[in-house]
Amino acid sequence: MALLEVRDLTVVFQRRGEEPFRAVDGVSFDVEPGQTVGLVGESGCGKSVTSLAIMGLLPKRGATVTGTVTYDGTDLLKLSDKQMRDKRGSELGMVFQDPLSSLNPVIPIGLQVTEVLERHRGLARKEAMIEAKNLLDKVGIPDPNRRLKEYPHQLSGGMRQRALIAIALACRPKLLIADEPTTALDVTIQAQILSLMKELVQDLGTALVMITHDLGVVAGLCDEVNVLYGGKVVEKANRHPLFAEPRHPYTHGLLASIPRLDAAPGEKLTPIRGSVADNIPWTQGCAFAPRCPNALDVCVQVTPAEEDQLGRLLRCHNPVVPGTPAAEEVPV
Amino acid sequence: MLRYTIRRLVQLVGVVLVLSLLLFAWMRLLPGGPVSALLGERATPESREALTKQLGLDQPIIVQYFKFLGRAASGDFGVSTGVQPGDSALDIFVQRFPATIELSFFAILLAILVGVPLGYLAAKRRGGWFDNLSVIGSLIGVAVPVFFLAYVLKDAASAALGLPSFGRQGDINATRVTGFFTLDGILTGEFDATLDALKHLILPAIALATIPFAVIFRITRAAVLDVLDEDFVRTAESKGLTASVIRRRHVMRNSMLPVVTTIGLQTGALLSGAVLTEKVFVIPGVGQALAIGFERRDYPVLLLLIIMATIVYVVVNLLVDLSYALIDPRIRTR
Numbered sequence: 001m002a003l004l005e006v007r008d009l010t011v012v013f014q015r016r017g018e019e020p021f022r023a024v025d026g027v028s029f030d031v032e033p034g035q036t037v038g039l040v041g042e043s044g045c046g047k048s049v050t051s052l053a054i055m056g057l058l059p060k061r062g063a064t065v066t067g068t069v070t071y072d073g074t075d076l077l078k079l080s081d082k083q084m085r086d087k088r089g090s091e092l093g094m095v096f097q098d099p100l101s102s103l104n105p106v107i108p109i110g111l112q113v114t115e116v117l118e119r120h121r122g123l124a125r126k127e128a129m130i131e132a133k134n135l136l137d138k139v140g141i142p143d144p145n146r147r148l149k150e151y152p153h154q155l156s157g158g159m160r161q162r163a164l165i166a167i168a169l170a171c172r173p174k175l176l177i178a179d180e181p182t183t184a185l186d187v188t189i190q191a192q193i194l195s196l197m198k199e200l201v202q203d204l205g206t207a208l209v210m211i212t213h214d215l216g217v218v219a220g221l222c223d224e225v226n227v228l229y230g231g232k233v234v235e236k237a238n239r240h241p242l243f244a245e246p247r248h249p250y251t252h253g254l255l256a257s258i259p260r261l262d263a264a265p266g267e268k269l270t271p272i273r274g275s276v277a278d279n280i281p282w283t284q285g286c287a288f289a290p291r292c293p294n295a296l297d298v299c300v301q302v303t304p305a306e307e308d309q310l311g312r313l314l315r316c317h318n319p320v321v322p323g324t325p326a327a328e329e330v331p332v
Numbered sequence: 333m334l335r336y337t338i339r340r341l342v343q344l345v346g347v348v349l350v351l352s353l354l355l356f357a358w359m360r361l362l363p364g365g366p367v368s369a370l371l372g373e374r375a376t377p378e379s380r381e382a383l384t385k386q387l388g389l390d391q392p393i394i395v396q397y398f399k400f401l402g403r404a405a406s407g408d409f410g411v412s413t414g415v416q417p418g419d420s421a422l423d424i425f426v427q428r429f430p431a432t433i434e435l436s437f438f439a440i441l442l443a444i445l446v447g448v449p450l451g452y453l454a455a456k457r458r459g460g461w462f463d464n465l466s467v468i469g470s471l472i473g474v475a476v477p478v479f480f481l482a483y484v485l486k487d488a489a490s491a492a493l494g495l496p497s498f499g500r501q502g503d504i505n506a507t508r509v510t511g512f513f514t515l516d517g518i519l520t521g522e523f524d525a526t527l528d529a530l531k532h533l534i535l536p537a538i539a540l541a542t543i544p545f546a547v548i549f550r551i552t553r554a555a556v557l558d559v560l561d562e563d564f565v566r567t568a569e570s571k572g573l574t575a576s577v578i579r580r581r582h583v584m585r586n587s588m589l590p591v592v593t594t595i596g597l598q599t600g601a602l603l604s605g606a607v608l609t610e611k612v613f614v615i616p617g618v619g620q621a622l623a624i625g626f627e628r629r630d631y632p633v634l635l636l637l638i639i640m641a642t643i644v645y646v647v648v649n650l651l652v653d654l655s656y657a658l659i660d661p662r663i664r665t666r
Binding site for chain 2: 055057084085086087088089090093094096098101102103104105106107108111115116119120151153164167168
């Protein structure tokens, strides 16, 4: 049985006087113990909301979460606030995007690590400090004893993210959700953080849900990839087939818009046309249709169903034929 | 930190000197004067002239000012002409200061103890009925004049609640040690005197606390609303910490800077409020002396009391600035 089974997860935001907004629309995926699963898409595709819904961190009011999130046999969405607090930080860890704003600016790093150890592992402050030092050591923070007494603003960006990873892994969670953990960091630091995360999840046997818009991160880390668009999974495949043969025009476009070192000089990038704002509702067809180079008449009339195509799930009326080069050139 | 404190204290000396000169000049520009106040409308020109000379008011203002400075340096701030004629201004200050500090202290304490938790709760329940109700309540708190509320409390609430409708007077036969009624009772073991003093303080403190309460409430609410949206609060939630740890360690610690600033600024409002409150509740404090002093143009007493109030205000705000460093480590290292 999978460690985490997300089924038909739907999140609807409702503000007074506004139309309800389906940020996540029937998302399903599994995470096996020790596996790394990627959720990929542009901003606004629902990937962060998915992670917050799993963690039970969405606001109580204004957000309706339906579906099931079965973790280790229990549906997290049915747990009480207190039961969720017991799971968060101990069995479910989370790493966030911006390490500076994600750390409390007015208390020392040490306390921010020890408080989670005190809460879930019942350690006294002194023992927790020793453990915190070991944790900072493990995530590669030099001179941990000094860093424990320092405040977030005294650490570099990479070190802050290492501290956040130490906090998330402090109680050896079985599942770690990382929401764009490298987006706010320098490129050189990004690689360090990713290899650190890879190493740690392998050592601890932690399952990892990696949320990113960066296909480079996916290529280096994920076993399975879910490509999200407009709150729905449009393509789900293992890493190798996905990169070798992207079938959904959106996935194809994402891959084609990455600058390539082997491109001829002067060759233009091929971005995806338009923005997420051009979406049509899934109820009227394919949300991606207005931006899709492969769009047919049927795409704006019939919502494409999820189809299993040789072990890959695809939601598209007119998928990309394998071997097609990057979509037609669009002037930037 | 020490250098900063010293620099601020040196600034304070400058503030006091400039303020004393301005006050000195302004008070003498007011119509009337201590002579008319003391002798009345029908005094003969000769007697007026004699008293003017006796009080030294016939000399140029600048000469008067430097004479005042010279005597003030040796602790002589002049003799009262109106509040308690014949008493030294310094004695009046020493007698009356504890009552006002006591009243202001309990008022601001009340404002903080009610305003901060209420502000937190309102922010936490943003948009709910509790939030809306307390925002309206705080608006009323700011809008109702202190003297009106003071009379309502004095005349209606005191009877209904069985509380004294006047402040503790100086002549009550309890042992005086510090001049603070509540403190003296504890120091001498006369706890009933402390209890009695507290009973006398409740209604005036409520009257005086309304405006600071409303302001502290609003600022706390706004500050907590800002902090609740911060990423680090979400991080704290993702750690599964208990609600009370998140509230204390993560939300409130980070909301305190604007609240503490407001508390410092409200000490100024307290003093102007104390003038009215002490008058209504007949409390023999600095505020009452200021009110009487203005009516009777008691230059020495007014000057000393206003300068002392300024010093208290500046020192409180210095303490507030120093507390920033305790609250926020980013200020410490700057």
